[in-house]
Amino acid sequence: MLPQTDAETVSTDENLEQELEPTDLEDAVDEPERVTPAIEFRDVHLSFDDKKVLDNVSFIVRRGETKIILGRSGGGKSTTIRLILGLLKPDSGQILIDGEDITGYSEVKMMDVRKKIGMVFQEGALFDSLSVYDNVAYRLHEQGKPKEEVEHEVQRMLQFVDLEDAIDKMPAELSGGMLRRVGIARALVGDPSIVLFDEPTAGLDPPTARTICELAIKLRDIQDVSSIFVTHELKNIEYLSSEFAVVDENGQVVFEMEGEKMCLINTEIVMLKQGKIIFTGKNEEFFGSDDPYIKKFVRGR
Template identity: 40%
Template sequence: MIELKQITKIYGNKKKRTTALSGLNLKVEKGEIFGVIGHSGAGKSTLIRCINLLERPSEGEVWVGGIELTGLGKRELQQQRRKIGMIFQHFNLLSSATVYDNVAFPLTLIGTPKNQIRKKVDELLSLVGLEDHRSKYPAQLSGGQKQRVGIARALASDPDVLLCDEATSALDPQTTDSILKLLLDINRRFGLTILLITHEMHVIQSICDRVAVIHEGGIVEEGPVTEVFLKPQHTVTREFINRDASGAEGEEGLRLAASVPRPTWAKLVRITFLGAKTYESVLSQVVRETGVHFAILQGTISTIKDVPYGKLTVSFEGDSGQVEQTLALLKERELDVEVIG
């Protein structure tokens, strides 16, 4: 649905040039929710604005729905942009227009008949839960309500793609979760392709199918969220995961646990459970079989989108052969086992 080929974006002139994106390649499949995460200044906003050519790349090709946007004239590009909705961090609503008129605005611009506009806006306000706020102005709305207006407006032209530019970063955690649930519902209900950029791993973990990590204008890691989240390869990816509050506390807890004196034959192991195995008694079954003693030093259970996962940091104590047998049996049961000390 979306494909970026060798995208480079350079700002400035010969005397002072800043490269925001450098030879970036990215592919988003139809109907998926794809997340791009990166630090401030990594190139996230430039990337998303290049997709609808609000920023024209210095080099490379932008393809959306099988059409190369970078090769289109002005009129053809305007037509294709109607198939790409966009929601913004700071909402970008018309302050002097009502909720109804904000949602109707894209349709008014293209001369849609009033009766069709009324029908469409009514449907969208119902979808985002704002049917009782149609006559209010943006100043009378909460941040979450403003973003719901932004989402309804972005959907007014029946787009195939929805771009989300830090759509939840101005919201509190509870409101963020409600907006993410709404985006997930829209994706499932309409099969809409959603690409969102964020600096929050929680957003990626909650609704995305795949994720790309952007750093210094390039993609440094990419893959299914479960794979990238549970087995991060790049330093930047690990930073994002460990920056999460629970991750920071977990790292400190692990450091303290590792400092406790243990027998020389003990092994410190991180075990990752995914899916239904998260709730199965795999560990207790295996240690009963091998006779190894163990202590759980740290543990978490959570979800990645709809998939449960668990992480345990365990100290195994016993005969070295028995410990190795324990690790082998855990791996046979399709658990991810990593010796960390």
């Protein structure tokens, strides 16, 4: 989904999805299949022992949309994406992927759902006994794809993350930023329609963090991927919610600012506080919020 230029089409209502009935949405778009959210949480609760990790969490991620999940450490951010992958099961509530309720799915059934989801882990989580090539090719090897197809796909993905030179290296030889980028390449093999980022810029220097955000923007605007971007870094929000990627006349991907007369409608912020959603909305509303918790999060005091 490319950014909209008409400011009138952008609703500032933070609970847009709750107010619009599916039929209204159906009228609003040309492609009915895009109405079904890519990810939907319905009243999800989860506790570890006596501690509530997620408390009545409900949100949707539309197709081609990026949802930035913010919150302090231990606030339930990473748990949310582990639930989407079925690595954890909620105590109650429903989780839907492309309209399919995966809440009660067994591990075997989840394997099929996971095929359409790419996951970028905090530290990359590369298999350290495999080379960069084998890491990126992992999913294809498991599916028994022919060698030529695997090679072509690995080259394409490493080109996307600008790491073609590192193809034969082992994970131990890579820097932190390179590890994350290989992690992104591995997650994107098979062109998943949903990509989950779990603090992909944590501990990286600003230029490398910016590169990771650019990859997420490219995925959103060029590849039409739905994503969840878990972070607690404000710089990431700035990049993701105020810039968009377009292909220029030379075929190069360039990043442009949304400007004053334009607003990106495909990126929204969800703020978690002790497992509860306390804010859903655009970056402008987030930074202008009067909520003391959000103010403290933004200003650090």
